[in-house]
Amino acid sequence: MRAFLFSLLMLVGACTTAPDDVTTGHPGVAPDSLGAIAESYVHLILDIGELEPGYVDAYYGPAEWQAAAKAETETAAQLIQRAAYLSSRLADLDRNGPSAMTPAEIQRRKYLIAHVSAASARLRMLSGEKMSFADEAEALFGIRPELRPLESFDPVLAEIDALLPGEGTLTERVTAFKSHYVIPADRLQAVMDAAIAECRARTVRHITLPANERFTLSFVGDKPWSGYNYYLGGAASRIEINADFPIYTERAIDLGCHEAYPGHHVYNALLEQTFVRERGWVEMSVYPLFSPMSFVAEGSANYGIDLAFPGEEGTAFERDVLFPLAGLDPSTADKKAQLGALTRRLARAEYTIADDWLAGRIERAEAIRRLMKYTLADEAKATQRLRFIDTYRSYIINYGLGRDVVQAWVERQGPDRWETMETLLSSQILPADLAP
Incomplete structure (x- = not known):
């Protein structure tokens, strides 16, 4: 009793x-x-x-x-x-x-x-x-991020500086270089449709999706994020892309994979099919955003970009398909790919910036300045990113750290990475299970 x-x-x-x-x-x-x-x-x-x-x-x-x-x-x-x-x-x-x-x-x-x-x-x-940034991340997402000194990212900035020499700050030079790869607004729908179709084609070669899976795509504004997948159940999603800021050709591939195939849309559809429909495990019918589930979701969605377009295949698809659709010059596609690889190595710098900002150790102007320097974003984009940090706080670890942890785990399992990815997307595997 x-x-x-x-x-x-x-x-x-x-x-x-x-x-x-x-x-x-x-x-x-x-x-x-x-x-x-x-x-x-x-x-x-x-x-x-x-x-x-x-x-x-x-x-x-x-x-x-x-x-x-x-x-x-x-x-x-x-x-x-x-x-x-x-x-x-x-x-x-x-x-x-x-x-x-x-x-x-x-x-x-x-x-x-x-x-x-x-x-x-x-x-x-x-x-x-109140929790520290690292304590909060561990409490919500089940994994503790390393907060590296910002100076440790300076060698990467030096490599980018050598890649794009010239006048002005490095952020200004990067912004100017990338301006040649902005998808014109009147061609955005066609480019996104082509990118998502290719992401799907590459995914279904390896993963069997529910027969009725589908999504809708729309362009929105005034959001702190660049893209969002709203999973509706019944293997259906509503994908929204924030068109307030320039969308570059590589982002069309990134968003197509991350939000749809083999990213969030596939993840949710497989979870629904495996657990809710086949087993009747009701806990998988709800997705709490601030939970370990998000570390796996965001990490697998980002790794899915590399899985679908390994090596030089992303650059080749941009050059041969997306650039012509967008009416852009593909002559410096390889240099653009080099810049993307280097920029990716800066991804975790914002954890340290967010830690200082959320703890009140730096002013807003300083947080934006640091984001501009270490993410190579212009002021408007850095301001939007700070808005994202204000809204989602330590959630930001799920992207870069999530991708790296998922990638390492998948590649440790054996040579068939797509099969391992499907296992992950159809499981209750936790961040702690992914650690070596």
């Missing part, structure tokens, strides 16, 4: 009744299960989504669960109590010993533990708790 009294106290303390809470398996009480806990987890995530708009990135479970969440009026403190109770239920499953579970169930429990922990951390942040 202790479990019953504990659950009753939790309900009274929260001043609300969670529609799916069950008691743990003490004598005379129905035993708990991963399935029941998974339902409680989904309700928790949906309720947090009502507290923080945008927290739920995708949901395609029962509509009545979402309606119940909209009817809730719980505070962050009350939701923290529910998260703690969920964690205790997951811990109580050890009573029967890990050997009582199949390997898939052991991983499922690990997945739920990690995601409930991340949800609790996000709720504490919403309640006012």
Whole structure:
């Protein structure tokens, strides 16, 4: 009866009744299960989504669960109590010993533990708790980033300086060079359509997608991001591209792979098919943005660019297909590719900048100046990037660090990288599982 009294106290303390809470398996009480806990987890995530708009990135479970969440009026403190109770239920499953579970169930429990922990951390942040950049990243995404001194990136800047000599600052020279590869607005649709079609063609050679998978594409503005995939369920996505800033030819490939094939669209479609449709594991019907799931999602989406266009194939596709569609001169395509490879090595510099900015150690003007120097973005683009950092904070680690960790893990598994990628995209693998 202790479990019953504990659950009753939790309900009274929260001043609300969670529609799916069950008691743990003490004598005379129905035993708990991963399935029941998974339902409680989904309700928790949906309720947090009502507290923080945008927290739920995708949901395609029962509509009545979402309606119940909209009817809730719980505070962050009350939701923290529910998260703690969920964690205790997951811990109580050890009573029967890990050997009582199949390997898939052991991983499922690990997945739920990690995601409930991340949800609790996000709720504490919403309640006012302050964390350092690295602590926050580890609490939300399950991996701790290294914050390198900015000076360690100076040798890369020197290589770029040698590649693009001339007058003006390095950022000005890079901006001027890249201006020759901006896709004209009246050709943007055709170029994006061609890039996404090629990304899809290269993906379906290796990964079998759900028969009804599909997406819509639109161009938007006034967003802190460059592209976004809204997964709608039923193997459908809505992809939006921010057209406020210049879109370069290589970004058409990047966005096509990252947002669609084999990136976010494929990831969500395979998760839905594997877990929700085939196994009935309801926890995968909801995607909390600030969770370990995002590290795998963003990392695999970025690695998917290299997987789909290995070596020089991206440069060749730009030169032979995208440049003519965009009406651009392909004569310096190889130099452009060199610049892209060097710029990629600067990706983690913004973690250090974000750490200083979010901790209040530098002023806004200094944060923008550092972003301009170490990401080689002009002032408008650096300002937009700071807006992204303000909005998503330590989420930024999921791109560069995520790509590097996913790439290293995939390449350690063996020569068939596409097969390994499909395994990753159809799994509950956590960031901690990807570490060497």
